[in-house]
Amino acid sequence: MIEVSEVRKAFNQGRHNEYWALKGISLTIEAKKVTALCGPSGSGKTTLLTIIGCLARPTSGRVRLKERDISGLPERFLTDIRRSTFGFVFQQFNLIKGLSALDNVMLPAYPLGGDWRALRARAESLLDSLGLAHRREARVEWLSGGEQQRVAIARALVNDPEVLIADEPTANLDTALSKEFLAILEALAEQGRTVLLTSHDPLVVEAAVIDSVIDMRDGQIVGIR
Amino acid sequence: MKTWIEKQKALIDFTLASLARRKIKNLGLLLVYTLIVFLLASVMLFTHALRKEAGKVLENSPEVIVQRLVAGRHDLIPPGYLEKIGRIRGVQKKEGRLWGYYYDGVLKANYTFMVPQPDALMAVESGKIAVGATMARMRGLVPGNTISFRSYSGKLFSFEVSSVLPNKSELVSADLVLLSEADFRAFFELPPGYYNDIVLSVANPLEVRNIATKLSTLLPDSRPILREEVLRTYESIFNWREGIVLVLLSGAILAFAIFAWEKASGLSAEEKREIGILKAIGWETGDVIKMKFWEGALVSLAAFLLGYIAAYLHVFRFSSWLFEPVLKGWAVLYPRFELTPEVDGFQVATLFLFTVFPYAVATIVPIWRAAITDPDAVMRG
Numbered sequence: 001m002i003e004v005s006e007v008r009k010a011f012n013q014g015r016h017n018e019y020w021a022l023k024g025i026s027l028t029i030e031a032k033k034v035t036a037l038c039g040p041s042g043s044g045k046t047t048l049l050t051i052i053g054c055l056a057r058p059t060s061g062r063v064r065l066k067e068r069d070i071s072g073l074p075e076r077f078l079t080d081i082r083r084s085t086f087g088f089v090f091q092q093f094n095l096i097k098g099l100s101a102l103d104n105v106m107l108p109a110y111p112l113g114g115d116w117r118a119l120r121a122r123a124e125s126l127l128d129s130l131g132l133a134h135r136r137e138a139r140v141e142w143l144s145g146g147e148q149q150r151v152a153i154a155r156a157l158v159n160d161p162e163v164l165i166a167d168e169p170t171a172n173l174d175t176a177l178s179k180e181f182l183a184i185l186e187a188l189a190e191q192g193r194t195v196l197l198t199s200h201d202p203l204v205v206e207a208a209v210i211d212s213v214i215d216m217r218d219g220q221i222v223g224i225r
Numbered sequence: 226m227k228t229w230i231e232k233q234k235a236l237i238d239f240t241l242a243s244l245a246r247r248k249i250k251n252l253g254l255l256l257v258y259t260l261i262v263f264l265l266a267s268v269m270l271f272t273h274a275l276r277k278e279a280g281k282v283l284e285n286s287p288e289v290i291v292q293r294l295v296a297g298r299h300d301l302i303p304p305g306y307l308e309k310i311g312r313i314r315g316v317q318k319k320e321g322r323l324w325g326y327y328y329d330g331v332l333k334a335n336y337t338f339m340v341p342q343p344d345a346l347m348a349v350e351s352g353k354i355a356v357g358a359t360m361a362r363m364r365g366l367v368p369g370n371t372i373s374f375r376s377y378s379g380k381l382f383s384f385e386v387s388s389v390l391p392n393k394s395e396l397v398s399a400d401l402v403l404l405s406e407a408d409f410r411a412f413f414e415l416p417p418g419y420y421n422d423i424v425l426s427v428a429n430p431l432e433v434r435n436i437a438t439k440l441s442t443l444l445p446d447s448r449p450i451l452r453e454e455v456l457r458t459y460e461s462i463f464n465w466r467e468g469i470v471l472v473l474l475s476g477a478i479l480a481f482a483i484f485a486w487e488k489a490s491g492l493s494a495e496e497k498r499e500i501g502i503l504k505a506i507g508w509e510t511g512d513v514i515k516m517k518f519w520e521g522a523l524v525s526l527a528a529f530l531l532g533y534i535a536a537y538l539h540v541f542r543f544s545s546w547l548f549e550p551v552l553k554g555w556a557v558l559y560p561r562f563e564l565t566p567e568v569d570g571f572q573v574a575t576l577f578l579f580t581v582f583p584y585a586v587a588t589i590v591p592i593w594r595a596a597i598t599d600p601d602a603v604m605r606g
């Protein structure tokens with residue numbers, strides 16, 4: 001589904017602090033599978049996610065989404081693709097404070113201008129399915145870490161994207177909550193959702209739900225399991 | 226089209242929720258903003274209405290007033306002048322006027338004593354007076370009451386109030402006392418034949434200047450005052466007063482501009498983060514800007530409407546009490562103004578342009594800068 005070939009990414013290119021975060025990455029991510037990027041902190045996992053998820057462009061190399069080269073597209077198109085294809089769960093969750101859980105979930109759909117009632121119903125059922133029915137109207141800053149993550153997952157799914165991208169999903173969770181996350185992941189895999197996540201948490205990397213693990217180090221792939 | 230509407234609805238919806246989150250900041254902003262619009266609109270509405278009012282008053286005043294000058298000062302017209310003017314072509318009517326000022330120790334105010342013109346509707350019989358509405362209010366006079374004035378020579382005169390003048394144009398009639406010619410001459414000890422000035426009615430406005438020239442040769446010690454010049458003087462007085470108020474206000478306006486600019490343009494770290502999040506979850510730069518535009522537009526429109534309505538009520542219902550000391554004040558008895566409501570579309574547009582527009586720009590510029598940054602920043606806490 002997604003093909004990355006020879007992708008390199010430099011930060012501060014041409015300046016004295018030029019830094020190559022990705023040094024030639026080639027990989028394939030299959031549809032309806034759960035793929036994990038694994039590696040120590042600083043190995044370039046997040047950077048690779050931003051490029052695959054159309055949040056950033058590679059310095060060189062190509063990214064193909066369903067046979068279509070998306071690495072050179074202007075921002076407008078990237079936003080379009082991002083909106084329709086990817087849902088993000090950020091490491092810090094990045095919910096908007098002061099708004100209710102429900103409002104946060106509905107947010108990505110606002111610019112699409114769909115029917116508001118239908119959107120609300122969809123957001124409610126997503127929250128319900130993640131066990132947050134009773135927290136719909138609560139402001140997100142009042143929620144616990146696990147609840148916040150589930151709101152973030154619901155938000156990532158509201159536009160029904162093909163690919164769910166999650167950066168270090170268990171980094172802020174204890175073991176019990178991490179296991180709950182894996183349960184959610186299993187449900188998503190069952191529904192046939194493509195999932196791409198990063199982690200250096202053995203609990204995640206060794207979980208049965210992960211179909212393939214890509215090991216990274218210093219901006220390069222060092223192994224695929 | 227339907228999607229577009231749904232989209233704007235959703236954006237406004239979110240904007241409102243977003244505004245509510247920063248209640249204190251936005252309410253404070255709204256308040257200060259409303260106040261500024263209120264002050265500016267009050268000045269504009271007030272001076273505009275005042276100008277119209279003065280215009281209306283002068284419409285009925287004579288085209289030419291002839292005064293006599295002695296040593297450069299206004300003096301009485303001695304007997305014989307009316308006859309000397311004789312027949313100047315174009316003059317329809319000529320009349321001597323009698324008026325004077327009287328200081329009332331009770332109210333510590335000056336009244337204008339005046340003899341109505343023979344053809345005026347308000348004729349006053351001997352022993353009676355008609356008084357202005359403000360004065361009647363202040364002295365508690367109703368028709369039928371008797372009031373006494375001590376003349377400058379020390380004699381006491383009593384008059385019966387026959388009527389209170391309608392306060393249609395209270396601006397000029399507030400301190401007015403109308404009395405008969407005989408009473409006037411007795412009260413001020415003015416011998417027969419003397420007048421304060423002479424008024425001339427001229428039918429053709431083009432002839433006014435000609436007549437003025439003829440008057441100057443005929444009566445070298447006289448000074449003709451033309452209505453058109455008075456109008457111009459009024460106009461410049463109003464402009465001047467309006468200017469003073471605006472200058473006084475400009476400090477406040479400047480402070481507001483800085484305040485608004487800072488509030489609007491200084492994006493907090495939290496807001497920047499939010500913009501990043503919105504972009505990362507699929508909002509386009511344009512969507513973010515639109516949302517922020519609605520935010521600015523809602524605040525400034527609300528402020529504009531509230532401020533303007535408040536100013537309207539202030540000027541036309543509450544007699545502009547904030548401005549009385551600055552903008553009026555040529556009579557000690559402040560008239561209780563009921564200015565005719567008068568809204569000038571051009572003024573509204575100007576005010577709108579100078580308040581709503583800069584604010585909208587001030588909100589959008591920084592958003593635009595923040596919104597075009599790369600969305601990948603949110604990935605890193």
Ligand SMILES: Nc1ncnc2c1ncn2[C@@H]1O[C@H](COP(=O)(O)OP(=O)(O)O)[C@@H](O)[C@H]1O
Binds near residue numbers: 011012021039043044
């Ligand atoms: N915006 C940036 N500017 C400069 N260096 C960056 C930037 N983003 C990431 N890096 C660097 O790139 C490297 C890879 O970062 P990242 O992809 O976040 O790694 P990981 O997610 O595996 O921890 C790190 O050394 C990081 O310091």
Ligand SMILES: [Mg+2]
Binds near residue numbers: 046047168
């Ligand atoms: Mg990372």
